[in-house]
Amino acid sequence: MALRVRAAMEAISLAMADQTDRGEVAFYIPELATSDPQNFAMSVSLASGEQISVGTSDTAFSIQSISKIFTLAIALGRFGDGFWRRVGREPSTMAFNSIQELEIRKGRPANPFVNAGAITTTDMILAGSTPAECIGEILQFVRLAASDDEIFVNPAVAASETATGHKNWALAHVLTAFGNLEHPCEMTLGVYFHQCAIAMTCAQLARCGRFLAGFDAEQDLVAAKHVRSINALMMTCGHYNGSGEFAYRVGIPSKSGVGGGILAIVPHVASIAVWSPGLDRDGNSLLGIQALELLSESMGWSLFQGATSSLDNPLVSNRSRTCR
Known part of the structure; x- marks a missing residue:
């Protein structure tokens, strides 16, 4: 083959x-x-x-939303089917960063791969740890998966996303308004922006x-x-x-x-x-x-x-x- x-x-x-x-x-x-x-x-x-x-x-390039696979894997391993109480598993009908769809669904994102769903997933795996520890856990997961310790976060990309990711900030606030975010927006998004900035x-x-x-x-x-x-x-x-x-x-x-x-x-x-x-x-x-x-x-x-x-x-x- x-x-x-x-x-x-x-x-x-x-x-x-x-x-x-x-x-x-x-x-x-x-x-x-x-x-x-x-x-x-x-x-x-x-x-x-x-x-x-x-x-x-x-x-190396920024994997961005591909990182959502790995945070989903961590979350399913930790919460099992309980994960789906906060995130759906249906295809989205609007753009991946749609605020309107999140509001229509009353704060429960369509699936873990739209931005709102990924932010919620990150919020879940952040429980019980600091943002730095959570980022370290995600990095450890991908390094084990790839059998390669030379995988890192690109800090320039993370800073760029933090400064310009206004719709993600808005999504986090809408999630908070519906009671579907357990940590302060800046904590959850701090992890989210860094996971998206992983370079491989x-x-x-x-x-x-x-x-x-x-x-x-x-x-x-x-x-x-x-x-x-x-x-x-x-x-x-x-x-x-x-x-x-x-x-x-x-x-x-x-x-x-x-x-x-x-x-x-x-x-x-x-x-x-x-x-x-x-x-x-x-x-x-x-x-x-x-x-x-x-x-x-x-x-x-x-x-x-x-x-x-x-x-x-x-x-x-x-x-x-x-x-x-």
């Missing part, structure tokens, strides 16, 4: 280099506004332990997702029933208002971040990380989605189709083709 995956990834990397429409970087976060949209990387970690990477896979390379992120693929060596990190729950939420809510389109085109659980990263999971087969900073209108990596679509089709990895594999798939072999 590794040889077929490598051939597909090399073809995809060439196809992505030809794309002229690369989306727009997250200009509303000053530190992310300087990202180079020419960057593209993909890394795949297989059940065998083999890892295959292409592009700028050793360049594509190679590190792919390894970080191994526990979600159900690989044996990583099973002790999170209980299997929680892995199932997280993957289900990634499939239905991982790309905000683009989640249905992503399921249609790619067909595997995944979570995006406005830093341009996407973590995608093929259960029992592969953990995939892709990074390209330019975003589409829903805030998801434009080339990242295209690349995952090509890889899923060429390897037959969609959960909604039979297992087929063909490296002469025209989506990959024709570099001149414009990706959907």
